[in-house]
Amino acid sequence: MGEFGTAFSVSLQSVWNDSGFSSLTVDNVIMMIVGCLLLYMAFVKEYEPLLLSPIAFGCILANFPKTGFNDEMNVMMAIGFGIKYEIFPPIIFMGVGAMTDFGPMIADPDTMLLGAAAQFGVFIALAGAMLLGFNVQEAACIGIIGGADGPTSIYLTVKMAPHLLGAIAVAAYSYMSLVPLIQPPVMMLMTTKEDRAIKMPQLRPVTKFERIVFPVVSTIVISLLLPPVASLIGMLMLGNLFRESGVTDRLSDTAQNALINIVTIFLATGTGLTMDAESFLKAETIKIICLGLVAFIGGTAAGLLFGQIMKVATGGRVNPLIGSAGVSAVPMAARVSQMVVQKSCPGNFLLMNAMGPNVAGVIGTAVAAGTALAMLQG
């Protein structure tokens, strides 16, 4: 009995020592609570549940001690490689390309300027981040949250400030889901009722020739100019070619459904796995989340301001509200433009007009990220 008791006690001690409980810290528990909170936001509040739920669960998983996720080859490490080696964001971009109709942008290319103007938010936040003590590379990654483009934020952060990945991804996706709450007050503040009532002309039909030539030529131009973002832009345009060619329906279907869903699971879970207590529970995280909001508001305001300039320049043809769609949360930002216009002027439909700057914003954010990489990558 004595021998049994000793063996039992030693075994129990060994199980305890090997268990996560023996090494669990208060910080780990706090991060698990954060994970549960994010799950609540995803499932109950429905804030980007497709992205936030795997991020949240990854966050919980990342805070179990002694899992060996980062020490030995396993599925979690493989998922981490997909982020570390920038495999997932371009594949997501292919799916986005396959889902996106470039037609409104091709039909009214002048509105692409609004997609450029909204990138000012990126640099407002960059300046703010540098004032708060972040170095220039970290500040650029924080600023790109204002582009409202999750894959580009992750892509840039992995290259320039991988230790901030968790905080930046959570801020980017959280604010993207909050676009319908963040943008309308800024939109109401920066436009008059008369502005919102402006009816824009219907867009011209776009031919298949234009739809196919545009992605090919733009890939060549942008990739030659900014090679660091060639994979992002190339995959975006490849996905769009699948959609527009008319002879690759199966590839288009896979890119915009099965493949993007699979990769979203991996990308979001992998992002959550970077949210361990050691790298997330810092004052910097709070700063990043605040700066992300500044970036979003700055981008929205800059787009609206440029919309006002375009309204004057075109003799009142452009409704300045489509400027806020220049941040690239596709198609959420365009929907918000439509929603705000409809509240003021119920018979006014400018959703398709807003899709032009919205899609241009995706390209604009990728270009801004590529330029930042070329200028700042250490």
Place this chain on the structure above:
Amino acid sequence: MHQPATTNPLIIMCINMTIVFAVLIGLSFMIKFIHMIDPTKPKEKPAEAPKAAPAAAAPAAAAPAAPAVDPNLNIAVIAAAVAAYGGDAKIVAIRPIESAGWKSVGRVNGVQNTVF
């Protein structure tokens, strides 16, 4: 590995925004150029066509296509659809609407059902 060209946020913004604008302006010109050389775009109707003598033959030429969009059939279908709703609805007139509102509503619904 190299040092950043500058760490001044204002200079970074100026350079970066110049490039973003230049690329998107370049793309917009490229789109216009593609539209210009597009061999498949519908030919614009000459303004003087209605006045020209051969145009008089146009209605006759278009006549065979008429049964494909038989207006009576459309009216019958629309009337049946309205009647299917029941109630006291009374059809006063059936005519093409000028506003693009219905089309836009359809597009809004289509985009709202899209989740990225």
